[in-house]
Amino acid sequence: MSGKREGCLRTIAGPDDPFAPPKWIYMMKLSRTVSYAVRATLQLAELEAEGPVPCSRLAADGKMPERFLLQILRNLVTHGILRSTRGVDGGYALVRPADQISLLEVIEAIEGPYDAALETSEGFSDDSHSKLRNALSEVTSTTRNQLESIKLSQLLKPPPVGVAEKSR
Numbered sequence: 001m002s003g004k005r006e007g008c009l010r011t012i013a014g015p016d017d018p019f020a021p022p023k024w025i026y027m028m029k030l031s032r033t034v035s036y037a038v039r040a041t042l043q044l045a046e047l048e049a050e051g052p053v054p055c056s057r058l059a060a061d062g063k064m065p066e067r068f069l070l071q072i073l074r075n076l077v078t079h080g081i082l083r084s085t086r087g088v089d090g091g092y093a094l095v096r097p098a099d100q101i102s103l104l105e106v107i108e109a110i111e112g113p114y115d116a117a118l119e120t121s122e123g124f125s126d127d128s129h130s131k132l133r134n135a136l137s138e139v140t141s142t143t144r145n146q147l148e149s150i151k152l153s154q155l156l157k158p159p160p161v162g163v164a165e166k167s168r
Contacts, residue, residue, distance in 0.1 A: 028143070030107070031110070031111065033068075033072060033110050033111070034106070034107050034110050034111060036062070036064050036068065036069055036072050037072050037075075037076060037106050037107075037109065037110045038103070038106055038107075038155075039062045039064065040058050040062060040064070040069060040072065040073060040076075040092075041076065041081065041082070041094065041098075041101065041106055041152055042152060042155055042156060043058050043061060043062055044058070044082065044092060044093060044094050045094060045098035045152050045153065045156055046156060046157075048093070048094060048097075048098070051089070051091075051093065052084075052085040052089065052090055052091030052092060052093045053091040053092055053093065054090070054091040054092075055069055055070050055073055055091065055092065057091070058073075058092070072110065073092050075109060075110060076092075076106070076109055076110075077092070078109075079105070079108075079109035080095055081094070081095060081101060081105060081106060081109055082094060082095060083095050094152075097153070098151065098152035098153040098156065099151045099152070099153040099154075100151065101151060101152045102147065102148045102149070102150060102151055102152075103147045103148075103150040103151075103152070103155070104144060104147035104148040104150075105148075106152075107147060114140065114143065114144055114147065115140055116136040116137075116139060116140040116143075
């Protein structure tokens with residue numbers, strides 16, 4: 001697979017024919033903070049049956065800086081995605097099951113409301129500015145809907161084949 005990166009768009013030539021027309025793929029760039037938040041919530045979803053998980057374990061297992069992760073986890077607690085438990089057996093856990101927490105919730109807990117607004121209308125004609133604003137609004141709405149439809153449970157690794165068969 002060959003690729004040429006242009007901003008957030010990447011062209012990918014067909015696997016059999018390098019001269020086939022390119023397919024455009026939109027690449028959404030997530031910040032490192034959001035990436036750590038998603039990684040930590042997925043770890044907690046996988047370890048849900050174990051009870052609260054200490055930040056130190058999440059940081060070590062996920063190869064994330066512990067102090068930075070602690071700030072992220074506190075933010076997720078504030079936004080009602082995680083709960084924290086103090087004490088020797090304390091740590092963090094999901095407030096709801098993973099199939100009830102969306103990727104959009106995690107992103108917005110870290111970065112605020114997902115919105116693609118223009119900072120300024122300088123340099124645009126009124127008509128161009130209006131059309132661009134409407135186009136960005138449509139893209140934002142579609143992206144929000146897609147991110148809301150993706151639940152943490154969908155991002156987890158499926159259980160090993162033997163485990164799935166035993167539960168039947």
